[in-house]
Amino acid sequence: DTEVTQTPKHLVMGMTNKKSLKCEQHMGHRAMYWYKQKAKKPPELMFVYSYEKLSINESVPSRFSPECPNSSLLNLHLHALQPEDSALYLCASSQVRGMGTEAFFGQGTRLTVV
Amino acid sequence: KNEVEQSPQNLTAQEGEFITINCSYSVGISALHWLQQHPGGGIVSLFMLSSGKKKHGRLIATINIQEKHSSLHITASHPRDSAVYICAVEMYSGGGADGLTFGKGTHLIIQP
Numbered sequence: 001d002t003e004v005t006q007t008p009k010h011l012v013m014g015m016t017n018k019k020s021l022k023c024e025q026h027m028g029h030r031a032m033y034w035y036k037q038k039a040k041k042p043p044e045l046m047f048v049y050s051y052e053k054l055s056i057n058e059s060v061p062s063r064f065s066p067e068c069p070n071s072s073l074l075n076l077h078l079h080a081l082q083p084e085d086s087a088l089y090l091c092a093s094s095q096v097r098g099m100g101t102e103a104f105f106g107q108g109t110r111l112t113v114v
Numbered sequence: 115k116n117e118v119e120q121s122p123q124n125l126t127a128q129e130g131e132f133i134t135i136n137c138s139y140s141v142g143i144s145a146l147h148w149l150q151q152h153p154g155g156g157i158v159s160l161f162m163l164s165s166g167k168k169k170h171g172r173l174i175a176t177i178n179i180q181e182k183h184s185s186l187h188i189t190a191s192h193p194r195d196s197a198v199y200i201c202a203v204e205m206y207s208g209g210g211a212d213g214l215t216f217g218k219g220t221h222l223i224i225q226p
Contacts (some may be wrong), residue, residue, distance in 0.1 A: 033213050036153075042200060042216035056213065088155045092214075103147060103214060105157035105200075 006106035021109045023074040023091030032074040035090040081113045125128035133188040146148045148186045149200040166178045200221030
């Protein structure tokens with residue numbers, strides 16, 4: 001199994017809603033990542049988890065709250081988002097130790113904030 | 115200045131042509147990745163390079179660490195190769211996996 005599975009594929013939410021994005025992998029990878037990609041732009045790193053611990057937070061607003069309950073699962077909790085947060089949210093995983101290891105990406109969740 | 119520069123930004127070619135996409139970077143890296151993104155969003159890893167050359171089917175990737183440059187080649191291009199090709203680098207870090215820094219991508223269209 002070399003898949004990273006993201007759910008849901010599409011999400012429309014209001015600015016007062018609370019929702020969560022989910023990412024799952026069963027490759028035994030111990031590093032998991034959230035990226036945000038705006039239209040026609042490259043992905044930008046949001047969060048990195050290494051061994052279920054948050055190791056990098058790229059100064060992301062607190063309305064985005066990551067969670068890594070176990071080594072296979074990564075969540076992104078969303079609350080009080082703004083329309084400019086509409087984007088494709090991509091999850092990825094890789095082996096932690098072993099610099100220069102292949103990255104596996106999910107299909108992304110396309111989020112629209114109305 | 116972007117740490118990862120790709121060229122060209124857009125490329126339209128005829129089926130069968132040999133395609134070259136270039137990537138230059140300005141920082142020390144532990145690895146360079148070539149990725150493919152189709153409309154709809156999902157990203158597929160094509161290659162991960164830290165030196166030399168790799169080949170997979172009609173795709174070839176090379177890297178010159180001294181010159182901080184990599185190329186992705188597609189031989190006998192086909193309309194199904196139409197996608198955005200992204201170069202991304204992992205920078206040196208003492209803490210292990212630190213995520214990727216992406217180039218802006220090359221939008222490739224192969225016409226029948």
